[in-house]
Amino acid sequence: MLPFFRRSERWLLGADAWRGAEGHVSVEPSALRDPIAQSWFAAIDASGQGRTTDYNGESPEGFGPMQYSVDHGRRSSAASAYLKPALSRPNLRLIKRATVTRVLFDGRRAVGVEYMRAGRNVQALCSDRLVLSMGAINTPQVLMLSGVGPASHLKEVGIDPVLDLPVGKNLEDHLGYFLEWERRDLDPFHASLRLDRIAINMMRAYLFRTGPAAHLPGSIGGFIRSSPDFVAPDLQFLIPFISPSANVWLPFQNVRTQAEFAVKVQLTSQRSRGEVKLASADFRTRPQIVYNSLSDDHDLKVLRAGFRIAQDLGNSPALAAFRKAPRNPDRVLDHDKDIDSFIRSTAIQQYHPASTCAMGGDSRAVLTNELKVRGTANLFVVDASAMPRLISGNPNIVIIMMAARAVDLWKQMPT
Ligand SMILES: Cc1cc2nc3c(=O)[nH]c(=O)nc-3n(C[C@H](O)[C@H](O)[C@H](O)COP(=O)(O)OP(=O)(O)OC[C@H]3O[C@@H](n4cnc5c(N)ncnc54)[C@H](O)[C@@H]3O)c2cc1C
Incomplete structure (x- = not known):
C-alpha cells in the first residue's frame, strides 16, 4: 500500500521513504x-x-x-483534490442532487443504476464496470435494495434476493x-x-x-x-x-x-x-x-x-x-x-463506519480481493465499506489510497 499512500498525499514537510510530496491531497502538520x-x-x-x-x-x-488535510487554508478533500481538477474531461459527467436507488442487473451483470433526481426516476446505463462508492452505510443499503445481501433479511422486507451475501454485516466504528x-x-x-x-x-x-x-x-x-x-x-x-x-x-x-x-x-x-x-x-x-x-x-x-x-x-x-x-x-x-x-x-x-461490504479471500467476504462483488461479472465497490477491518487510525486518507490502489488494479484486469 505504501506507494499508493505516497502517491495520494502532498506532505508539506517533504518526501521521504514513508511520505509523498507530489500527490493530490495536501497534508500539513498542526501548528x-x-x-x-x-x-x-x-x-x-x-x-x-x-x-x-x-x-x-x-x-x-x-x-x-496531529496532521490535517488542508491546502492553503481550505480543506483538501477527495472532491477538491481529485474531482474538481478532472471536471473538464470529456469522458466525465457529474450529476448532482441525484440519489441512486438500485443497481440494474441483466443476470449477474450490472448494466446500470436507477436514480432519483428532482422527483424523477432516471436510469444511467453502462457497458463496462460499475463502481459503487456511497460509503459504509449507503453502499450496503443500495446493494440490498438491489437484491444483493443476506437472503433471509431481504425476504423479510419483501425484496427478491439476487445474490445471498453478508452485505451490511461486520459494521465497525471507533x-x-x-x-x-x-x-x-x-x-x-x-x-x-x-x-x-x-x-x-x-x-x-x-x-x-x-x-x-x-x-x-x-x-x-x-x-x-x-x-x-x-x-x-x-x-x-x-x-x-x-x-x-x-x-x-x-x-x-x-x-x-x-x-x-x-x-x-x-x-x-x-x-x-x-x-x-x-x-x-x-x-x-x-x-x-x-x-x-x-x-x-x-x-x-x-x-x-x-x-x-x-x-x-x-x-x-x-x-x-x-x-x-x-x-x-x-x-x-x-x-x-x-x-x-x-x-x-x-x-x-467517531464517524468512522466501515467494513459492511468487506473484501477478502473467502466466501465470507462480500467483495473479492479485486473489490468485485462476489458472484457478479462487473460490479465493484471502493469506499470505507470495503475495508476487511477498520484501520486503527483516521480512515479518510486510507480510503483515498484504496481508490488509487483499486484504479491501478482494475487497469490491469480485462473488462
Ligand atoms: C463529522 C465527521 C468528521 C470526520 N473527521 C475525520 C477526520 O478528521 N479524519 C479522517 O480521516 N476521517 C474523518 N471522518 C471520516 C471520513 O470522512 C470517512 O471515513 C470517509 O469520508 C468515508 O469515505 P467514503 O468514500 O467511504 O464515504 P463518503 O465520504 O461518505 O462518500 C460517500 C458519498 O456517496 C454519496 N451517497 C451516499 N448515498 C448515495 C446515493 N444513494 N446516491 C448517490 N450518492 C450517494 C454521499 O453523499 C457521499 O458524497 C469524519 C467523518 C465525519 C462525518
Whole structure:
C-alpha cells in the first residue's frame, strides 16, 4: 500500500521513504500555538509515554502534533483534490442532487443504476464496470435494495434476493469519549471567537486564505498501547486546543462559557461488530444502523485502561498552571465500576463506519480481493465499506489510497 499512500498525499514537510510530496491531497502538520501544548508534552514525558514527530512516518507510536488535510487554508478533500481538477474531461459527467436507488442487473451483470433526481426516476446505463462508492452505510443499503445481501433479511422486507451475501454485516466504528477539565486562562482559540475578531478573521480566511480562521487550532495526537503485551497501539488519543464548549462571545457581556482543556480516548482495536439493515424496501426509508457497541468485554477493558492513562495525564503536575478543576467527570474516578459507567454514558461513535461490504479471500467476504462483488461479472465497490477491518487510525486518507490502489488494479484486469 505504501506507494499508493505516497502517491495520494502532498506532505508539506517533504518526501521521504514513508511520505509523498507530489500527490493530490495536501497534508500539513498542526501548528501548536496554544501555550498549553508544551505542558501537555511535559505531562506525556513524565508519564513515560513515548513521542513521535510523524505518526504517518516510520514511527507511528507515541504522541506528536496531529496532521490535517488542508491546502492553503481550505480543506483538501477527495472532491477538491481529485474531482474538481478532472471536471473538464470529456469522458466525465457529474450529476448532482441525484440519489441512486438500485443497481440494474441483466443476470449477474450490472448494466446500470436507477436514480432519483428532482422527483424523477432516471436510469444511467453502462457497458463496462460499475463502481459503487456511497460509503459504509449507503453502499450496503443500495446493494440490498438491489437484491444483493443476506437472503433471509431481504425476504423479510419483501425484496427478491439476487445474490445471498453478508452485505451490511461486520459494521465497525471507533468508539471514543472526552475527559474535560476547567481551565484557568482563556485559550487562544476561545479568545479568537470574540465576535468582532472572528467576523474579521472569517472574512480574511474566505478572501485571502490567511489568518487564524484559515488554520485549525491545532492538537496533539497519540497512538498508544493499553498494555505492553500488545504488539501495536490499540488506543488513539486526541488533545485538541479547543474548549469543547467554546462559543462566539461579545466583549462586556458575561456570556462566555468556561474555558476547558480536554483529552479524547478512542478505541482502535474494537471487537464488537454491528450491522446495517434495511428498515423497508423503499429507498426513502433510512437504513437501520445497529452498532452493538461494547457488546464485547474486551472493548470496555481497553477503554477503561485508556481512561486511567488520560485521567493521569490531565491531572499531571505539569498542567497545574492551566488546571482549575475536573469537569467531566467532575471528580477523580478510581473504581472500575465508576469508570465503566462514565464510559457507557459518554462514549460515542467517531464517524468512522466501515467494513459492511468487506473484501477478502473467502466466501465470507462480500467483495473479492479485486473489490468485485462476489458472484457478479462487473460490479465493484471502493469506499470505507470495503475495508476487511477498520484501520486503527483516521480512515479518510486510507480510503483515498484504496481508490488509487483499486484504479491501478482494475487497469490491469480485462473488462
Ligand atoms: C463529522 C465527521 C468528521 C470526520 N473527521 C475525520 C477526520 O478528521 N479524519 C479522517 O480521516 N476521517 C474523518 N471522518 C471520516 C471520513 O470522512 C470517512 O471515513 C470517509 O469520508 C468515508 O469515505 P467514503 O468514500 O467511504 O464515504 P463518503 O465520504 O461518505 O462518500 C460517500 C458519498 O456517496 C454519496 N451517497 C451516499 N448515498 C448515495 C446515493 N444513494 N446516491 C448517490 N450518492 C450517494 C454521499 O453523499 C457521499 O458524497 C469524519 C467523518 C465525519 C462525518
